Amino acid sequence: MSVNIENYKKIAEYLSEQKVGLVAVSKIKPVSDIRELYDLGQMDFGENYVQELVEKEAVLPKDIRWHFIGHLQSNKVKYIAPFVHLIQGVDSEKLLKEINKQAAKNNRIINVLLQMHIASEETKFGLDEAELHAVLDNVEQYQNVKILGLMGMASFSDDEKQVRKEFANLKSYFEALKNKASANITPEILSMGMSGDYKMAIEEGSNMVRIGSLLFGARV
Numbered sequence: 001m002s003v004n005i006e007n008y009k010k011i012a013e014y015l016s017e018q019k020v021g022l023v024a025v026s027k028i029k030p031v032s033d034i035r036e037l038y039d040l041g042q043m044d045f046g047e048n049y050v051q052e053l054v055e056k057e058a059v060l061p062k063d064i065r066w067h068f069i070g071h072l073q074s075n076k077v078k079y080i081a082p083f084v085h086l087i088q089g090v091d092s093e094k095l096l097k098e099i100n101k102q103a104a105k106n107n108r109i110i111n112v113l114l115q116m117h118i119a120s121e122e123t124k125f126g127l128d129e130a131e132l133h134a135v136l137d138n139v140e141q142y143q144n145v146k147i148l149g150l151m152g153m154a155s156f157s158d159d160e161k162q163v164r165k166e167f168a169n170l171k172s173y174f175e176a177l178k179n180k181a182s183a184n185i186t187p188e189i190l191s192m193g194m195s196g197d198y199k200m201a202i203e204e205g206s207n208m209v210r211i212g213s214l215l216f217g218a219r220v
């Protein structure tokens, strides 16, 4: 048994008091683990790998809300377009355009978050402020996507000041986005915070956290 039920109950209760959404990040973990949390009432799960997500979706209950949380390659959007609930981590207009195309093919609107690059590390994906504005300026032509907000990952660091500064930075982009609300920009979700930093993220304004290892144990 790798699912930490006690942690789940504690965290879920804390988050519901704070009115913060929980995405249980189940990447690399077996469907039996997902089932366990689903049976306790968890509806939102996050996955990073397209193939894995498609396989899990096929065998798990249809009312699960699947979040794609990692870097998504444009050529793989078509596999998740029929069912994905929220694509977190849209980091280019090219990807947004492809999501729009596949959403139209499936006769639906796909909800997305734009991913901002807030960490000091070079390696993390995401848009900078200028790129964000460039995408927003063109968004009107993508009528089959709806931008629900922003997502970001802070630096992997013990420097609390630095991490808080990055979260606060993302929060300020989110506040600015609220002034750009339009037909397909509905800023509601600020997704920031993972196992190691979710409490800080909430203090800095997050309303959705993505937690894996605290719930499912470390990934090997």
Ligand SMILES: *Cc1c(COP(=O)(O)O)cnc(C)c1O
Pocket: 025, 027, 048, 069, 070, 153, 194, 195, 196, 210, 211, 212, 213, 214
């Ligand atoms: C893996 C992952 C998480 C969860 O990480 P934990 O530290 O296990 O909570 C959250 N967000 C993204 C984008 C991830 O890839």
